[in-house]
Amino acid sequence: MSTSRSSTATDTPPTTLSAGGPSLLEVHDAVLLDLDGVVYVGPHAVPHAADSLTRAVGDGARLAFITNNASRPPSTVAAHLRELGVPAQDGDVVTSAQAAARHLQQRLDAGSRVLLIGGAGLAEALEAAGLTAVGSLADGPVAVVQGFSPDTSWARLAEATHAVRSGLWWVATNLDSTVPTPGGPAPGNGLLVQLVARAAGRDPDVVCGKPERALFDEAVARLGARRALVVGDRLDTDLQGARTAGLTGLLVLTGVTGVVELLAAAPAERPHLVGRDLRSLRDAHPGPVVERGEDELVVRCRDAAVRIGAGGASVVAAAAGPDGLDLLRAAAEAVWQARDAGLERDWRVDASVLVEPVVRSLPADTPAAVDEVGEGVGDGL
Numbered sequence: 001m002s003t004s005r006s007s008t009a010t011d012t013p014p015t016t017l018s019a020g021g022p023s024l025l026e027v028h029d030a031v032l033l034d035l036d037g038v039v040y041v042g043p044h045a046v047p048h049a050a051d052s053l054t055r056a057v058g059d060g061a062r063l064a065f066i067t068n069n070a071s072r073p074p075s076t077v078a079a080h081l082r083e084l085g086v087p088a089q090d091g092d093v094v095t096s097a098q099a100a101a102r103h104l105q106q107r108l109d110a111g112s113r114v115l116l117i118g119g120a121g122l123a124e125a126l127e128a129a130g131l132t133a134v135g136s137l138a139d140g141p142v143a144v145v146q147g148f149s150p151d152t153s154w155a156r157l158a159e160a161t162h163a164v165r166s167g168l169w170w171v172a173t174n175l176d177s178t179v180p181t182p183g184g185p186a187p188g189n190g191l192l193v194q195l196v197a198r199a200a201g202r203d204p205d206v207v208c209g210k211p212e213r214a215l216f217d218e219a220v221a222r223l224g225a226r227r228a229l230v231v232g233d234r235l236d237t238d239l240q241g242a243r244t245a246g247l248t249g250l251l252v253l254t255g256v257t258g259v260v261e262l263l264a265a266a267p268a269e270r271p272h273l274v275g276r277d278l279r280s281l282r283d284a285h286p287g288p289v290v291e292r293g294e295d296e297l298v299v300r301c302r303d304a305a306v307r308i309g310a311g312g313a314s315v316v317a318a319a320a321g322p323d324g325l326d327l328l329r330a331a332a333e334a335v336w337q338a339r340d341a342g343l344e345r346d347w348r349v350d351a352s353v354l355v356e357p358v359v360r361s362l363p364a365d366t367p368a369a370v371d372e373v374g375e376g377v378g379d380g381l
């Protein structure tokens with residue numbers, strides 16, 4: 001198991017779980033929300049998302065919906081959200097296309113020509129930033145911007161390749177390797193960017209989408225937020241991005257991350273907080289308490305406790321707590337602390353034995369609980 005390779009960037013206490021105060025909405029003045037797996041899954045709203053966000057807005061919270069998807073204009077995304085009952089205005093949606101356009105706006109003179117490889121959302125963002133989208137190298141662009149569009153052809157990719165080979169500044173909206181489709185994952189912008197990079201022999205100069213910080217910076221600037229909270233379901237985009245941008249990250253268990261992935265999280269992609277779903281914006285988030293002895297580590301979270309020591313890893317007290325996540329918090333903190341300190345290796349501990357009891361302690365309607373019990377727990381840590 002490669003455990004500490006990324007410890008150079010963040011091997012300090014902030015890689016552990018934090019306490020979140022009586023309610024996250026009392027601590028944070030803005031909430032930057034990932035969409036798929038947090039607010040909706042495909043065409044359906046995530047349970048409790050619309051109600052929780054409506055209440056949050058009623059309480060004065062400012063929301064931004066941040067997405068790596070550069071192909072849909074914000075108005076389209078906002079309309080979809082309103083259909084699901086989520087209070088969203090067009091200006092609340094922040095896309096990687098807008099972050100890319102903002103980057104180019106800061107770098108280039110007003111009206112500069114930019115070779116556009118992408119869809120309507122990216123074209124709209126360039127125009128709003130006062131830049132001129134062009135379709136060919138012969139039009140004299142001074143930069144290239146590449147975002148996802150299902151209509152990108154070989155001819156467009158060839159044009160992009162020629163442009164970046166000529167040395168033009170090259171901005172990618174995001175590097176997601178896949179996009180969700182009704183039939184399952186399909187090639188995303190990251191793979192299309194890779195095609196150009198391989199053909200041109202170089203990488204993009206700038207990437208704007210999660211986990212890079214440009215998208216978060218754009219949202220924070222737009223809201224004028226001082227203490228923004230990032231909410232996401234993916235460790236390697238949302239939560240890593242929150243840390244990169246210096247923001248607090250809340251993982252919700254309504255998307256792709258379950259117990260196995262959380263316990264295995266590298267320091268750079270760990271959340272500061274864990275919640276069941278968007279109701280957790282109003283939950284109290286207790287910080288785990290670590291007791292370190294000579295040959296064991298005990299982590300408590302309210303009434304839950306997990307021990308990792310020379311005799312193995314075990315649940316000392318399986319209390320779930322008010323939101324059902326206290327044992328998960330204790331286990332994650334214990335595994336991370338033991339791993340970061342090299343104790344898991346020294347004590348020859350197999351922390352994967354914690355997965356099954358933790359999954360069983362989760363609320364029954366938590367997707368992570370349902371998925372992992374169904375698939376057989378304990379593998380892959």
Ligand SMILES: [Mg+2]
Pocket residue numbers: 034035036037038232233234255
């Ligand atoms: Mg997501």
